[in-house]
Structure formats: C-alpha cells, structure tokens
Amino acid sequence: MTRSVPWQERLSAGTEAVQEEVIRWYQETPHGQAYVPNMIWGTLxxxxxxTVILGQVVDFLGVPDDVPAGVARRxxxxxxxxxxxxxxxxxxGEQALLTSIGGPEVMVEQIDRILRDIELPSLTLGVIPAAAPVDMLPTHAFNLRGDEAHVELVSSGVDVTERSELxxxxxxxxxxxxxxxxxxxxKELLLKARLFWSETRHG
Known part of the structure; x- marks a missing residue:
C-alpha cells in the first residue's frame, strides 16, 4: 500500500505540527535507516x-510561517x-556536505556538529564520495522505519508499506x-568539506 499526502495539506497549520509527528515516528522506531543524497539528515x-531549510519549505509551499517553533521541535x-x-x-551523499545551506558559516558549524556526533553509539554514518561507483542510481532520499518507507517528494510525502516495495x-x-x-x-570527507567551507568563509 502507498499513501501520498500533499505537503500543503500536511503543513496547512505550519511546520510545528509535522515536526511533532516526526518526533513520535523517531521515538517509536528503535532502529531506522535513512539515505539523504544532497542535504544533511534532519536529526543531525x-x-x-x-532554520534555513524550514524557511525554504515555508517560502516554497506558501504555508504558515512558524519556523522558530518548527525548528525547536526538530x-x-x-x-x-x-x-x-x-x-x-x-x-x-558527499553533495550533502557541499550544498550551500545558509552559507559558509552555517556549513562549518553543521559539519563540526557531524564530526562531534559521528562516533555516537546510536549512529552509523556513511558518506558516498561524489565519484564512487554505486550499484543503485539514480535514487531519491528515503527513510526506513519499521514496516514503512517514507519518501519526500517535491509536492507530497509518500508512505510505502507494501512488503515487496519495502x-x-x-x-x-x-x-x-x-x-x-x-x-x-x-571523517576525511567531512574534514575536506569543512576545509572548503572554511576557505570560502575567509575569501
């Protein structure tokens, strides 16, 4: 079974309510998997x-602007x-480390955060180098949690529960x-990206 809900419907009351829903998903999922090719995984x-990401969502979809509340929940x-x-x-994806979200200052801080948490026992983090051979391309970002895959499209969020698809x-x-x-x-890829953003920051 596949269920699709338009983002403008899900976010009709703003970002905070959806973030509260995501909190419940994570709390109820003791072991999850996520693939994110071009941005940082939300939980990191x-x-x-x-703030930049949710601001872009609000601007693009034209939904109520409650970004500070949504960020607090995230x-x-x-x-x-x-x-x-x-x-x-x-x-x-390595591109996630090189896509400018908020500019060099934000990116340096973000990569430092990942370097700080990469050895947490709760986290197994992998980074696919930009030039790496991948036996699974192209593909979109997705999350696996229990018996469900969650896919975020431009216009909607899709939940997949059919066993063969899972x-x-x-x-x-x-x-x-x-x-x-x-x-x-x-870590080497993270440090390489940090150096890039640090040099960019200092011109």
Whole structure:
C-alpha cells in the first residue's frame, strides 16, 4: 500500500505540527535507516541549518510561517541520538556536505556538529564520495522505519508499506551503504568539506 499526502495539506497549520509527528515516528522506531543524497539528515541538523531549510519549505509551499517553533521541535527530536534506546544507519551523499545551506558559516558549524556526533553509539554514518561507483542510481532520499518507507517528494510525502516495495527499499539501502565510506574514511570527507567551507568563509 502507498499513501501520498500533499505537503500543503500536511503543513496547512505550519511546520510545528509535522515536526511533532516526526518526533513520535523517531521515538517509536528503535532502529531506522535513512539515505539523504544532497542535504544533511534532519536529526543531525544544527539550529541554524534547520532554520534555513524550514524557511525554504515555508517560502516554497506558501504555508504558515512558524519556523522558530518548527525548528525547536526538530531540535527536540534529536534526543533519540542520546537516550541509549535508538540506533540509526544513515547514508549521505558527499553533495550533502557541499550544498550551500545558509552559507559558509552555517556549513562549518553543521559539519563540526557531524564530526562531534559521528562516533555516537546510536549512529552509523556513511558518506558516498561524489565519484564512487554505486550499484543503485539514480535514487531519491528515503527513510526506513519499521514496516514503512517514507519518501519526500517535491509536492507530497509518500508512505510505502507494501512488503515487496519495502524489500526493494531495503536492498537499495544495502547497496548505497556498501558504496559509502564509514569511520575514519567518512571523517576525511567531512574534514575536506569543512576545509572548503572554511576557505570560502575567509575569501
């Protein structure tokens, strides 16, 4: 079964209500997986980075502007990384480290945040190098939580629960994770991106 809900409907009351829903999803999902090719996974975003992202959402969709409240809830959801009861396998594309969200200052702070948390026991983080061979392309961002895959399209959020489709998402995640660098190798990509943004910041 696939269920699609337009973003303008889901966000008709603003961003805070949806963030509260996402908090419940994460709290109820002890082990989740996420693939995000061109932005930072929401649960690792800094306050400044999240403010830019949610501001873009509000501007694009024309929904009520409650960005500070939505950001506060997004920060609240990050407690699952520190409560000792959850684990998340996350794969980013290297492009996620190089897409300018808020400019160099925001990006340096954001990458420092990831470097700080990359060794959390609750997190397994991989980064796919831009030139890496990937046996699963092209594909869009998606989250796996329990018996559901969540996909965020331009116009809507899609929840997939059909077993055969979920098996494809799980296999896709396995292939993407196999293409990613982990541990010290992932840190090297993070440090490379940090150097880029630091040099950009200083002209």
């Amino acid at each position: 975003q800094t306050e400044a980075y999240a 920060m609240q959801r990050q407690q699952v990384l520190y409560d000792g009861e959850h684990h998340y396998d996350v794969v980013l 098996d494809l998402y799980r296999e896709a995640f396995r292939r993407l994770s196999d293409a990613a660098l982990h541990g010290d190798d992932a």
